[in-house]
Structures are given as structure tokens and as C-alpha cells.
Ligand code: SF4
Ligand code: SF4
């Protein structure tokens with residue numbers, strides 16, 4: 067059953083079960099959020115998403131308020147904007163100023179910084195204590211735990227529980243003493259953490275950061291994103307490859323990936339440095355006097371072809387076999403099987419699935 | 422998979438067998454966890470107390486290689502309890518009477534004596550699956566990497582056909598493919614028995630089609646599998662082209678494999694690194710890597726998706742298809758004048774029936790599940806709705822057999838192999854990534870704490886592990902993930918080449934190696950070995 071509400075003076079249809087925030091967002095209203103992540107149950111903690119509701123005494127958090135028929139909602143009034151500015155200033159004041167949050171820390175890492183710009187909040191009106199306690203001693207090389215930047219939105223804790231089902235981290239204490247911690251307050255490696263990186267990607271302040279990507283913080287150039295598919299298991303998670311010019315600098319999950327809907331695992335998220343590793347083979351090699359030595363393409367092609375030609379002449383075409391890769395794209399496997407079938411006229415071809 | 426990944430959130434009973442999904446397919450596992458939060462029951466059958474077992478409502482710790490006994494007993498109980506779906510049997514299957522007879526002796530008590538799983542638990546699991554409104558089965562290589570891999574799959578199919586858990590949302594029989602594009606390699610025709618799109622090489626009409634497309638005569642017989650080809654090296658096989666596979670480390674029986682490759686007159690390898698296998702080659706070509714090439718991968722739910730180049734290839738590295746066509750042209754072969762991966766992929770689509778309605782542009786958002794028989798077709802997320810490829814689903818009657826080798830006084834412990842979360846295959850990729858190396862820097866053999874004591878080993882100490890084919894020295898980790906009498910290793914580390922031990926047997930139909938079962942002996946390593 068669809069119902070109607072009035073949003074900033076215009077009537078909008080909606081389905082039962084939608085929140086005011088969801089309706090506002092699809093109506094292209096720019097309602098700010100901090101503790102909100104599409105995939106998680108809304109928490110209603112940061113109150114940046116407040117809107118004015120006719121008949122209600124106070125503004126309501128739009129992310130947790132279900133729309134009902136006939137509601138009259140205003141997403142942006144002077145009072146609401148003032149309220150949001152104050153909240154932003156308060157949040158900003160809790161964080162150490164002058165720390166630059168590199169976008170390589172994570173997908174959502176700029177959310178707070180952008181709000182601070184939008185509301186011209188420098189935090190100087192409130193001199194607060196910092197709320198979190200950093201765990202820069204955690205030796206894991208993947209996840210930065212810079213809790214001085216933490217604003218207690220609990221997105222990390224929620225994504226770990228609701229999305230991953232891992233329950234590796236939790237919230238300890240309340241108020242200024244709040245901190246995000248693991249069981250026994252130890253290192254991530256000794257917890258139930260699987261290093262999927264989901265907490266990193268949802269953190270809106272960069273309190274959690276991708277340490278592998280941050281190795282490239284000083285590489286000059288703009289970050290470019292290229293949509294691709296993870297090279298590991300058969301699930302086929304969509305990812306964005308991050309690069310600066312020709313340097314691969316990180317991987318982020320794609321929220322609209324049909325197979326993964328924003329999820330990744332430790333391999334897809336953090337194990338990409340092999341691509342530009344020094345060990346990569348950079349030229350063809352041919353064996354000379356027992357040794358593999360660099361060669362030109364021309365020479366390598368000639369040697370490869372000559373070998374096959376010789377074996378075919380001596381032993382016949384059924385003496386030649388090819389194995390295609392289950393990792394490389396289709397074009398690789400297709401060309402290898404065509405090489406055997408259209409080239410030698412045999413079916414002497416397989417892939418690596420039997421072992 | 423018969424059903425899409427999104428369906429993993431929808432069953433009310435989930436049966437996972439031979440899949441360590443939280444480690445091998447972690448993102449798929451998160452979807453199962455969601456189904457469980459919505460109240461789905463989870464049945465897990467696995468020799469090891471894997472993380473998924475900890476989350477199970479019933480855990481069936483079967484002895485390695487005893488799946489046919491377990492599954493037959495479940496089918497027995499489903500029949501006995503009257504939980505078969507009569508209208509599904511009637512409309513969509515044949516051969517049930519034969520199966521019913523065959524199953525008479527598969528009592529849960531008999532199965533307990535073979536599998537070690539309490540009969541009562543087998544009954545409960547069978548009843549849950551039998552009563553499920555939407556029962557879904559998931560499995561991985563724990564089912565197929567046995568001499569009886571085909572029997573195992575047939576046993577699972579019997580459960581599906583008896584209960585009608587197929588052809589509907591949230592049901593199905595769902596093998597999870599291990600490598601990113603292993604599905605695609607098969608789809609593209611890299612199989613000895615099928616042309617692209619699983620068109621049989623022995624079908625005269627298909628032979629004609631490809632003879633015409635490629636302008637030459639084609640072989641009328643099937644080729645041989647890689648396993649056979651390796652056996653034939655130096656005998657009837659004298660040259661090989663190996664593309665992107667570290668055969669030497671990933672395949673069973675390493676000594677045999679090394680000997681095979683060394684006895685070739687000509688070996689050409691295309692790879693990103695000089696792997697152990699490439700080091701044996703006469704010519705090695707530098708392959709462009711993931712992140713450097715444009716192309717298509719097809720995932721385990723039959724969804725072709727585009728991969729894209731983000732950076733330039735390292736050095737002079739080139740895409741595989743470009744390298745292969747270069748060799749082909751030198752040999753004077755025609756039909757290799759492609760200028761882009763798009764041309765290669767579109768040629769594949771044209772010749773394949775499953776991809777016929779797709780092309781390079783249509784797969785760019787990955788919205789289709791194959792088969793896509795013609796342009797405009799929406800794709801096929803759920804297979805076997807209303808009909809099976811052969812018409813009616815046929816019940817088979819597999820019998821239990823022992824693994825190729827069983828434990829005895831000399832080799833009294835079962836070794837089973839697999840993967841770990843942080844690493845992938847032979848580590849050519851993850852071994853060069855800081856995070857994975859931090860989490861799992863070395864190979865460990867996982868041994869039950871009681872066995873550690875019984876065998877005179879030490880947690881963290883070194884052990885010599887040997888089989889009929891070889892031995893390795895490996896560090897011991899005491900863990901209750903391993904049951905008593907069974908140990909576990911991955912095959913990721915070249916310095917602990919576990920596949921020096923494996924290779925006891927192969928499935929007679931698919932030639933898949935029995936990598937999941939290998940009797941071994943474990944002894945504390947003497948100090949000079951350490
Ligand atoms: S670490 Fe980040 S995501 Fe977690 S509560 Fe703090 S600010 Fe929110
Ligand atoms: S990396 Fe994943 S498992 Fe670890 S704390 Fe973050 S969300 Fe949880």
C-alpha cells in the first residue's frame with residue numbers, strides 16, 4: 067500500500083516501512099548523516115539527520131523515524147541547520163585538530179571532514195577532551211586503530227555484528243570514556259576479527275584506516291577508481307581498484323556489487339600488493355645453455371613456435387597439450403582452447419579445476 | 422550453483438557439506454549468517470570442527486571420505502519417515518524405486534559404524550532437511566576431491582530430488598567454485614570433452630559447427646584430462662603450454678609432477694611470476710596481471726562480470742590472449758587476428774549457446790546469469806525450474822567405497838588438505854602481500870591436542886609427516902579443530918610441499934585427485950632435521 071507525505075512542500079509517495087531519511091534521500095534532499103550506513107539497522111545516535119515534523123515539538127531523527135501517511139516534513143530550516151552546525155562543531159571539537167585524514171584511510175573516511183566544511187565547524191567553540199583511546203600499538207599491518215578520531219557512531223561495531231556476523235569488536239563504557247575494543251581489550255589478531263576491513267570502510271572519520279593503502283599516501287597524483295572484480299575466490303565480489311597514475315594504491319568494496327553488496331574478505335581487501343611486486347616477470351625468458359635468460363618477444367615467439375612445430379613433426383599433433391588458467395579472464399582460456407582446437411585440431415586441453 | 426548467491430539469505434534449512442565456507446568463500450558465508458539470523462537452521466557435515474561447525478544447529482563430524490554413507494543414510498531416513506515429495510517424484514523424476522531398494526541397507530546405525538557420526542544426529546539432520554520448505558545444499562571441494570567425488574555429488578542429488586528442493590527460490594544444489602574464473606574457464610571451452618558453452622565435442626552437429634567456424638577439420642574424440650596428460654608426459658605427450666597455473670605446487674604427487682614436466686621436449690609457460698613451474702620451462706612469457714587487463718570473469722552463480730585495467734602492465738607484460746595469438750600466428754594458424762579482448766569475448770559469445778545472448782557491452786554491469794540463449798533474454802538466475810536438461814531427474818544408486826588408501830599400522834593418521842582464509846592456492850599472490858603473510862606466515866599441521874601427546878609431538882615443534890609418496894617437515898599446531906586421528910594442512914607453502922604426500926587416487930570419471938584423504942605418519946622431528 068502506498069501512502070503520501072509532504073516533503074519540503076511537495077507531495078511524495080512512499081511504501082510502508084520506509085523511513086523519512088530513505089524518502090528524503092531518494093527525493094535528492096541533502097540530509098547529512100554520520101551514524102548511518104545503508105546496510106545497517108539505523109541507530110539514531112548522531113542526530114545530524116534531524117528534520118522538522120509538523121505537530122512534533124522537537125525535530126526528529128529522520129533515519130529512525132518511519133514515515134506515516136499525511137506527515138509534513140521539512141528537511142532544511144534555519145533552526146535545523148543551526149542545530150546541525152552546533153552538533154557538527156561538538157563532534158569536531160572532540161577530535162584532535164590539524165590531523166589530515168587521507169582519503170586512502172577508507173571509503174567513508176571523509177564524511178566528518180566534509181560536514182565540518184559544510185557547517186564551517188572548526189570546533190573551537192567547544193574545548194573537549196578526546197573521547198577514544200588509540201591502539202597504535204596494535205601490530206597488525208592492515209587496520210589502523212586511531213581512536214582519537216572516534217566519534218562513537220558504532221558503525222564499525224554494527225557492521226561487524228550485523229554484516230559480518232563476527233562480533234569481534236564492541237563498545238566499552240559510555241560518554242567520554244567510550245571506546246571501541248575487542249574482547250580482553252587486546253589486539254585484533256587475538257580477537258574474532260577476520261580482517262575483512264568492513265569496519266574500516268564504514269568509519270566516517272578515518273579513526274579506522276586501511277594501512278596497506280596508506281603506504282601510498284605520499285604517492286603524488288589524484289586517486290582514480292576503476293570498477294573491477296576481485297581476483298580470488300568464485301564469489302566474484304565487485305571492487306573499486308584505487309590508483310594514482312600507474313601506481314595501484316588500494317582496493318575498496320563496491321556497495322552496488324551484485325555478488326557482494328559491499329562486503330569483502332581479507333584477501334580481496336588487503337592482498338593486492340603482489341600486482342606491482344618487484345618479483346613480477348617483466349620480459350619474455352628463453353632457456354639458453356640450461357639457463358632462463360631475458361629475450362625479445364620476437365625471439366621468444368620464435369622459440370615457442372619452433373618447439374611446438376618440432377614436436378608435432380616428430381610425434382604428431384596429439385603429443386601437444388595445453389592447460390588454461392582458472393584465474394585469468396575468459397579471453398585467456400578461450401584463446402588457449404582455440405590454439406589447441408583450431409590450431410592443432412585436437413581436444414587436448416584442460417583447465418586447472420581438477421586439482 | 423543452481424541458485425544465485427542472493428538466495429543464500431532465503432532457505433529455512435541450510436546443509437553445508439565439505440565446505441569450510443567462512444574461510445574459502447567468506448563473503449558468501451556472511452549471507453548464510455544472515456539467513457540464520459532470520460531463523461534458518463544450519464546442518465554442517467565436515468571432518469574438521471571448522472568455524473561454520475561452531476555455528477551449526479547440528480554438526481556431523483564424519484570421517485574423511487565417508488560422505489556416501491552419511492548421505493545414503495539421510496536419504497534412507499527421509500524415505501522411512503515419509504518425507505519424500507510425492508508430486509515432485511511423480512512429475513519430475515525417474516528411478517526412485519531402484520533407489521528405495523538400494524537404500525534399504527543404508528540405516529543410520531550402519532552409517533554410524535562407517536562415518537563415526539551418531540545415528541541419532543544423522544536422523545535429526547535428515548528429518549530437518551526432509552521437512553524443509555526451502556532446503557539448500559552448499560558444497561565445495563570437500564565433496565569432489567575424492568575417488569568417489571561423482572558418487573558424492575550423486576548422493577546429494579538424490580536428497581534434492583527426493584524432497585523437491587530445486588528449481589525454487591532459496592533451494593538448490595550449490596557447488597561453490599574455488600577460483601575466481603574457474604567457472605569461466607569451463608564456459609570458454611578449456612575442457613577436453615566440451616567446446617565453449619559445454620557443447621560436447623562428440624556431437625556431430627557441434628563438430629560441424631566448429632569445423633565451419635574455424636575452417637578446419639576437428640577431432641571427433643574427446644581429449645584427455647590434465648591428470649592423464651601429466652601421466653603421459655615423455656610417453657605420448659611431448660610439449661605443453663601451461664597458462665597461469667603453478668602445476669608443480671598445486672597438483673598432487675609433486676615428485677611425479679616434476680618428473681613429468683622435466684620429461685617434456687618443450688614446455689611453454691605464461692605467468693606473472695617465475696613460479697616453480699615456470700622455472701622448468703623452455704620459454705616463459707610475462708603475463709599482465711589482474712588490475713592490468715580488461716576481460717570477463719564468471720562467478721560461481723554463473724554471472725559474467727567485467728574486470729578492468731586500472732594501471733599499465735609491469736614491464737613488457739601482455740594479456741594472455743595476446744601472447745597466445747602471437748604464438749599461434751608464428752605457427753601459421755588463422756583466426757588469431759584479435760585486436761582487443763572485446764573481439765575475443767564476442768567470438769566466444771557467438772559460438773556458445775549459454776552466452777549467445779551476451780556480448781562485451783551487455784556484461785559490463787554483470788546483470789545476467791547464464792544461460793542467456795538469445796539477445797534480450799533476461800538470464801537464468803535459478804536453474805531447473807520445471808525441467809532438468811535431460812527432462813526428468815534420474816536417481817542414481819552410488820555405493821560406499823573406502824578411499825584409495827586407508828590408514829594402517831604404518832600410516833595410521835588421516836591427512837586432509839584445504840585452504841586457509843588469508844592465503845590462496847600456492848601463494849604466488851598472497852605470499853607477496855603483507856597482510857596475509859602477517860596472519861599466516863608459515864605452514865602448520867593442525868593436530869588434536871590429545872594426538873599431540875599420543876604421538877609424542879610438541880605444540881609449536883617440528884614433525885616429520887610422511888605418506889607412501891614422500892615426506893615433509895612441518896610445524897605442529899595443537900587445535901581442537903582437528904578431530905582425533907585426523908590432521909589438516911593447506912597446500913599454500915612451497916617450502917612445506919604437502920602435495921609431495923597426496924595423490925593416492927583419482928575419481929574414475931572426472932580424474933579429480935583425492936586431495937582430501939591421505940594416510941600419513943607423524944613423528945617428532947629429530948634435532949638435526951630441525
Ligand atoms: S571507530 Fe569510526 S566507525 Fe567506529 S565508532 Fe568510532 S567513528 Fe564510528
Ligand atoms: S575487520 Fe571485519 S571482522 Fe575485523 S573488526 Fe572489522 S568488521 Fe569485524
Ligand code: FES
Nearest residue numbers: 099110113115129
Ligand atoms: S544519521 Fe540519523 S541519527 Fe545519525
